[in-house]
Amino acid sequence: xxxxxxxxxxxxxxxxxxxxxxxxxxxxxxxxxxxxxxxxxxxxxxxxxxxxxxxxxxxxxxxxxxxxxxxxxxxxxxxxxxxxxxxxxxxxxxxxxxxxxxxxxxxxxxxxxxxxxxxxxxxxxxxxxxxxxxxxxxxxxxxxxxxxxxxxxxxxxxxxxxxxxxxxxxxxxxxxxxxxxxxxxxxxxxxxxxxxxxxxxxxxxxxxxxxxxxxxxxxxxxxxxxxxxxxxxxxxxxxxxxxxxxxxxxxxxxxxxxxxxxxxxxxxxxxxxxxxxxxxxxxxxxxxxxxxxxxxxxxx
Amino acid sequence: xxxxxxxxxxxxxxxxxxxxxxxxxxxxxxxxxxxxxxxxxxxxxxxxxxxxxxxxxxxxxxxxxxxxxxxxxxxxxxxxxxxxxxxxxxxxxxxxxxxxxxxxxxxxxxxxxxxxxxxxxxxxxxxxxxxxxxxxxxxxxxxxxxxxxxxxxxxxxxxxxxxxxxxxxxxxxxxxxxxxxxxxxxxxxxxxxxxxxxxxxxxxxxxxxxxxxxxxxxxxxxxxxxxxxxxxxxxxxxxxxxxxxxxxxxxxxxxxxxxxxxxxxxxxxxxxxxxxxxxxxxxxxxxxxxxxxxxxxxxx
Numbered sequence: 001x002x003x004x005x006x007x008x009x010x011x012x013x014x015x016x017x018x019x020x021x022x023x024x025x026x027x028x029x030x031x032x033x034x035x036x037x038x039x040x041x042x043x044x045x046x047x048x049x050x051x052x053x054x055x056x057x058x059x060x061x062x063x064x065x066x067x068x069x070x071x072x073x074x075x076x077x078x079x080x081x082x083x084x085x086x087x088x089x090x091x092x093x094x095x096x097x098x099x100x101x102x103x104x105x106x107x108x109x110x111x112x113x114x115x116x117x118x119x120x121x122x123x124x125x126x127x128x129x130x131x132x133x134x135x136x137x138x139x140x141x142x143x144x145x146x147x148x149x150x151x152x153x154x155x156x157x158x159x160x161x162x163x164x165x166x167x168x169x170x171x172x173x174x175x176x177x178x179x180x181x182x183x184x185x186x187x188x189x190x191x192x193x194x195x196x197x198x199x200x201x202x203x204x205x206x207x208x209x210x211x212x213x214x215x216x217x218x219x220x221x222x223x224x225x226x227x228x229x230x231x232x233x234x235x236x237x238x239x240x241x242x243x244x245x246x247x248x249x250x251x252x253x254x255x256x257x258x259x260x261x262x263x264x265x266x267x268x269x270x271x272x273x274x275x276x277x278x279x280x281x282x283x284x285x286x287x288x289x290x291x292x293x294x295x296x297x298x299x300x
Numbered sequence: 301x302x303x304x305x306x307x308x309x310x311x312x313x314x315x316x317x318x319x320x321x322x323x324x325x326x327x328x329x330x331x332x333x334x335x336x337x338x339x340x341x342x343x344x345x346x347x348x349x350x351x352x353x354x355x356x357x358x359x360x361x362x363x364x365x366x367x368x369x370x371x372x373x374x375x376x377x378x379x380x381x382x383x384x385x386x387x388x389x390x391x392x393x394x395x396x397x398x399x400x401x402x403x404x405x406x407x408x409x410x411x412x413x414x415x416x417x418x419x420x421x422x423x424x425x426x427x428x429x430x431x432x433x434x435x436x437x438x439x440x441x442x443x444x445x446x447x448x449x450x451x452x453x454x455x456x457x458x459x460x461x462x463x464x465x466x467x468x469x470x471x472x473x474x475x476x477x478x479x480x481x482x483x484x485x486x487x488x489x490x491x492x493x494x495x496x497x498x499x500x501x502x503x504x505x506x507x508x509x510x511x512x513x514x515x516x517x518x519x520x521x522x523x524x525x526x527x528x529x530x531x532x533x534x535x536x537x538x539x540x541x542x543x544x545x546x547x548x549x550x551x552x553x554x555x556x557x558x559x560x561x562x563x564x565x566x567x568x569x570x571x572x573x574x575x576x577x578x579x580x581x582x583x584x585x586x587x588x589x590x591x592x593x594x595x596x597x598x599x600x
Contacts, residue, residue, distance in 0.1 A: 243543035
């Protein structure tokens with residue numbers, strides 16, 4: 001049932017995974033991705049790649065392309081008609097060793113139904129253990145440039161979407177400094193499939209240069225046990241977001257997705273301290289105070 | 301709006317919290333519970349108590365009694381009419397220091413609506429890092445004895461309910477060796493409110509002798525870094541259960557419950573290793589093989 005578009009998109013995502021893994025290995029300088037190939041009994045499969053290196057404590061770069069009859073509960077959850085589906089994409093989370101390097105997440109994905117309905121989705125967001133406003137500005141500026149090349153309406157809309165999505169309601173905190181998030185990008189007045197795909201490709205290709213620079217700039221910054229302790233607490237928050245609020249994670253776990261591939265997003269270790277309080281005026285307090293929606297990081 | 305029953309139940313739960321804390325402090329021999337009193341803006345509040353001790357790495361014993369108008373989304377979720385509600389209970393999770401001591405959870409609770417509808421709920425379940433069949437038998441035998449004193453149908457039904465409830469679908473694993481779980485115990489052919497309350501009291505009062513004995517019997521057992529590493533991985537599974545599947549946790553976080561009180565259940569630290577494999581025939585492999593529903597621990 002694959003048409004040319006599907007083959008091209010799948011082929012592209014596989015190549016993107018390869019490119020990103022190569023660049024992350026180079027940035028790490030030591031670790032190598034280990035690959036698990038897996039098949040989905042009902043159709044399709046994936047390539048899960050994990051690196052445990054020098055600068056990247058635990059990094060996952062997943063590719064998958066799954067297809068087959070859509071289970072009823074899934075079609076209900078997505079609000080689409082019954083039929084055959086294809087879902088493919090690349091999904092990334094990197095947990096750095098040095099607490100001064102931020103955690104990053106990127107995802108690009110494509111979904112199609114046998115009735116012809118299709119859409120792209122994805123996003124990138126940054127979760128610094130310690131927020132550095134210059135770094136957040138650099139990050140958002142890069143995202144905005146990519147967005148603006150495709151549609152001036154993209155960045156404002158997708159930046160807001162990320163603020164709303166990467167939000168821990170039970171903590172009243174954003175996960176980090178946000179980024180962009182988008183879903184169900186389909187045919188519209190201004191965009192056809194080629195135009196949507198071109199945008200998604202640029203988002204995917206932005207990831208490696210963006211993050212390898214963040215590694216490069218911060219991997220040798222000094223830290224002590226204090227910063228490591230804070231990193232473990234912030235990783236706890238990352239776990240909370242992914243397991244409590246992240247729709248993709250919940251959807252995957254609830255619909256029989258491959259657990260180890262989905263949960264590669266969890267950090268190597270995380271701590272919880274009851275009612276942890278930060279010292280007023282400390283870098284930790286400053287970071288907490290900036291975990292807010294609707295911050296204009298570019299002009300800040 | 302409080303009637304005698306409500307006052308009596310709340311008073312009882314407060315006293316239960318006091319008794320349990322005293323016995324846990326004694327078993328720990330070093331740590332003392334620290335208490336946070338909190339109020340719920342819309343009505344009621346609680347006493348959250350946390351101990352970080354010698355044998356108990358992190359233990360929480362919460363009491364709460366909240367009341368007020370029932371938010372619409374809550375009444376929908378519970379399938380009850382709109383109106384005022386009261387929810388009160390004691391909720392406990394203990395994460396031991398020694399990996400040979402099991403994690404334990406206990407909860408007893410009472411719920412009432414202004415239209416007169418009421419029910420009790422609760423349960424106890426045990427999560428050994430290393431399953432010891434004798435210990436599991438002792439644990440289930442004690443639960444069965446309490447159940448049998450009130451209704452011979454309780455233990456089989458509530459044991460099965462626990463197997464189904466404390467289950468990580470995405471891992472195809474039970475959380476531990478189970479225990480008992482029950483909810484919406486109300487008026488029935490064989491039980492009135494006094495009878496249900498008497499059962500719940502006995503469950504609550506079983507907790508301290510049961511767990512202090514498990515501490516006593518296992519706190520001096522030898523362990524190495526290997527057992528500690530396994531404990532951190534099993535604590536990761538505990539986090540997964542609580543954040544992904546536990547209805548009480550999700551309900552609390554989603555309806556504006558006090559986050560720090562709800563998440564006292566999380567361990568002090570947890571680790572995740574991608575696709576971790578146990579050595580065939582090892583104690584870890586044996587434990588994994590026993591994380592199954594419908595094990596008859598008493599006769600095993």
